[in-house]
Amino acid sequence: MTAPAPILDPFATDVAERRARRRGVWGWVALGAVVLLLGAFLTLFARADWEARARLDPEGVGPGGARAIVHILRDQGVEVVATTGxxxxIAELDGGGTLVVTDPWPLSDEALRDVVDAADDVVVLNPSGSATDLLVPDAADAGYGSSAVGPGCDLPAAVRAGEIVPGRAFTAPKGVVGCYPVGDGFAVLQTTDGDTRITVVDGTVLFDNEHLAQQGNAALGLGLIGAADRVVWYVPRREDAGSAAPPTIGELVPPWVTPALTLLLLAGVAAGLWRGRRFGPLVAERLPVTVRGSETLEGRARLYARAAQPAHAADLLRAGATARMARRLGLPPNAAPREVADAAAARLGAPVDVTRAILTHVPATDADLATFGHRLRELEAAVDAARLDRRPS
Incomplete structure (x- = not known):
């Protein structure tokens, strides 16, 4: 007599799949930990290059930076010292040289006057309206030049540079040298305040990395800034004005946040490319075996039995019976169980509370679920019979 075939556990595959998913989750956790550790390690070597730099920053390599002209100055033998305080x-200017102020808007009049008085030659790039009025009294904005124009003055640096596309223009009061005329103003103003020579020019469209190679911009910048052997390039900060303005979000964020977020973003993109679904047309594939409908029904029944949730199984039975009876009673497919119960009571001539009790009952045990299914079948059969009885001959 042959031994009976072993009974296979239908849920063994589910257990194996859950274990595989659990291992996959732990793999993602490990990957995230590695990324965080790598980000923490990189913070030890995080540089200020991750932070946004101001316009015409001497170390800025972007389009708005001024690293190109600073390198040219250094190649010409000019010492360039970058400062932010x-x-x-003021301490660096004790050795003499030219002071370059990139953007004086954070400075108060007193703070700007302090640094200007410490220098012999001052070049103000991108001056604000108050700074222009302070350094060149009675000067004001006078439009914007967008086409090439010649020097129109005897300033040696402008004569050597030739034509430029100037940008902002300023009115030139009496006694102030104005070059590159734009309407009623000039792109370059130069005046003296005691022993200090002051030059005002819109360097954001002339001396930044993006525009330096155009026309005579580089020659003009070298002539105005590189006249001395030493240049102190000052990028003002908010703190230099002595105001109590609150710090910005960028100032509050630690320097390691940007590289860490970048690494996380790259890891997310890589994971999406690796595990993401590729969208495309649906492809019909043949199953390796034919699964009968009865087997699917029995498999789901076992799952519901194992879950021990008769209420959930009752919801499925109720939804199917309600949809079928709603169609037979002339109700919309999404009719609620109470509506179907009321219509069934009217069709059968039965009490409403009885049909409602059948459709809205929530079983708590398996035996109760079996009784509930039996009563649903009886109610549905009665509705069908009532429909057939009333069909006209």
């Missing part, structure tokens, strides 16, 4: 700038 007012006290540091």
């Amino acid at each position: 007012r006290d540091q700038t």
Whole structure:
């Protein structure tokens, strides 16, 4: 007599799949931990290059930076010292040289006057309206030049540079040298304040990395800034004005946040490319075996039995019976169980509370679920019979 075939556990595959998914989750956790550790390691070597730099920053390599002209100056033998603090700038100017102020808008009049008085030659790039009025009294904005124009003056640096596309223009009061005329103003103003020579020019469209190679911009920048052997390039900060303005979000964020977020973003993109679904047309594939409908029904029944949730199984039975009876009673497919119960009571001539009790009952045990299914079948059969009885001959 042959031994009976072993009974296979239908849920063994489910257990194996859950274990495989659990291992996959732990793999993602490990990958995230590695990324975080790598980000923490890179913070030890995080540089200020991750932070956004100001316009015409001497170390800025972007289109708005001024690293190109600074390198040219250094190649010409000019010492360029970059500063960001007012006290540091004043201390560096004790050795003499030219002061370049990139954007004086954060500075108060007193703070700007302090650094200007410490220098013999001052070149202000991208001056604000108050800074222009302070350094060149009675000067004001006078439009914007967008086409090439010649020097129109005897300033040696402008004569050597030739034509430029100037950008902002300023009115030139009496006694102030104006070059590159634009309407009623000039793109370059130069005046003296005691022993200090002051030059005002819109360097954002002339001396930044993006525009330096155009026309005579580089020659003009070297002539105005590189006249001395030493240049102190000052990028003002908010703190130099002495105001109590609150710090910005960028100042509050630690320097390691940007590289860490970048690594996480790259890891997310890589994971999406690796595990993401590829969208495309649906492809019909043949199953390796034919699964009968009865087997599917029995398999789901076992799952519901194992889950021990008769209420959930009752919801499925109720939804199917309600949809079928709604169609036979002339109700919309999404009719609620109470509506179907009321219509069935009207069709059968039965009490409403009885049909409602059948359709809205929530079983708590398996035996109760079997009784509930039996009563549903009886109610549905009665509705069908009532429909057939009333069909006209």
